[in-house]
Amino acid sequence: MRPLPNDRVYNFSAGPAMLPDPVMLQIREEFLNFSGLGASIIEISHRSKEFDGVVEQAIALFRELTGLPENYHVLFVHGGGRMQFSSVPMNLLGGAKKKALYVETDTFSSEAINDAAAYGEVKVIASGKKDGFSKLPAVTRDLVDQDAAYLHITTNNTTSGTAWRNFPGADVRGDVPLVGDSTSEILSRVVDYSNFGVVFAGLQKNLGPSVTALVIIRKDLCGKAQKITPPLLNYATLAEKNSMLNTPSTFNIYVAKLVMEWIKKEGGLAEIERRNNAKIKTVYDVIDASKFYTGVVQPAHRSHMNATFRLPSEELTAKFLKEANQQSLYALMGYRTIGGIRASMYNAMPLSGAQALASFMKEFERVNG
Numbered sequence: 001m002r003p004l005p006n007d008r009v010y011n012f013s014a015g016p017a018m019l020p021d022p023v024m025l026q027i028r029e030e031f032l033n034f035s036g037l038g039a040s041i042i043e044i045s046h047r048s049k050e051f052d053g054v055v056e057q058a059i060a061l062f063r064e065l066t067g068l069p070e071n072y073h074v075l076f077v078h079g080g081g082r083m084q085f086s087s088v089p090m091n092l093l094g095g096a097k098k099k100a101l102y103v104e105t106d107t108f109s110s111e112a113i114n115d116a117a118a119y120g121e122v123k124v125i126a127s128g129k130k131d132g133f134s135k136l137p138a139v140t141r142d143l144v145d146q147d148a149a150y151l152h153i154t155t156n157n158t159t160s161g162t163a164w165r166n167f168p169g170a171d172v173r174g175d176v177p178l179v180g181d182s183t184s185e186i187l188s189r190v191v192d193y194s195n196f197g198v199v200f201a202g203l204q205k206n207l208g209p210s211v212t213a214l215v216i217i218r219k220d221l222c223g224k225a226q227k228i229t230p231p232l233l234n235y236a237t238l239a240e241k242n243s244m245l246n247t248p249s250t251f252n253i254y255v256a257k258l259v260m261e262w263i264k265k266e267g268g269l270a271e272i273e274r275r276n277n278a279k280i281k282t283v284y285d286v287i288d289a290s291k292f293y294t295g296v297v298q299p300a301h302r303s304h305m306n307a308t309f310r311l312p313s314e315e316l317t318a319k320f321l322k323e324a325n326q327q328s329l330y331a332l333m334g335y336r337t338i339g340g341i342r343a344s345m346y347n348a349m350p351l352s353g354a355q356a357l358a359s360f361m362k363e364f365e366r367v368n369g
């Protein structure tokens, strides 16, 4: 069971999302006095050796957990996930190649496409729009123009609830670097990052508070930035200054470090992946056995983080949300353009939360079905 007081709910928010209880407790415990300094982590200089240690450890932990190859930088940047929708094209379209390829898979990929258009030629090579984003479109070799600077995908689609199980590999993308928006799944499963040129993720689902993002970039892709790129968005400049060109969110990086320590203590990414699969299965098993609930996405493309489903009517959906809330099952409302229910179960959600939701769903169906 959970170590926190009973007034904590099972929080299914899509983001910002729940963080691991032990991390929250540790933050509380050392908030006024970090590392015996008699000052808070948010009150000390980002140039202090204590904070420098935090950044170094955070980067080292990410490398250790993911097995990230040495030829990648790990950066912490401002502006959350969305800033990267501009940063990526600014940084990668300044060389000889001026074209960017995108796969449209729901809200956030559409925003990424729109934002990138200001910085170069943007081509959408596949889209799930006509299927209501209920599945991922196929990406085949013939679609990937080899004169493109990169191919952008959203590895987990937060609003619709799809995730790529197999990322486009070198057999499909050729030499075109793959860019992944992993905001809603970073560190949720074992991933071979050597398949990617750039991966970015806002911290607020699996790693910490909002407005900071973690970016990994293959070193040879640095130094191709467009002239207009502000220093604070320039990967090469940020890498040179170890993400401390100006004052970073010291608190956010500190929390990310604590979360990664927690992941390591829990058994690493293989164990986290196993738990995430068990949680999502717990909820989808109820949906699959029911004529009352309907899954939004096709089974082969289901996310391991966000389960999306509908009830037979708007009235029942409203009743479901109200009664769930009364049972401490919080923030289950679907994304505004998708509707229905969305249960986001990021790393910090315990299996008991998924089980509580599954029990509630069965009982709700029994009474209302």
Ligand SMILES: Cc1ncc(COP(=O)(O)O)c(C=O)c1O
Binding pocket: 014, 015, 079, 080, 081, 082, 083, 108, 154, 156, 157, 158, 159, 181, 182, 183, 184, 202, 203, 204, 210, 211
């Ligand atoms: C997949 C994905 N990309 C990007 C974003 C945007 O992140 P932010 O709000 O940090 O800009 C989100 C936010 O939920 C997201 O889920």
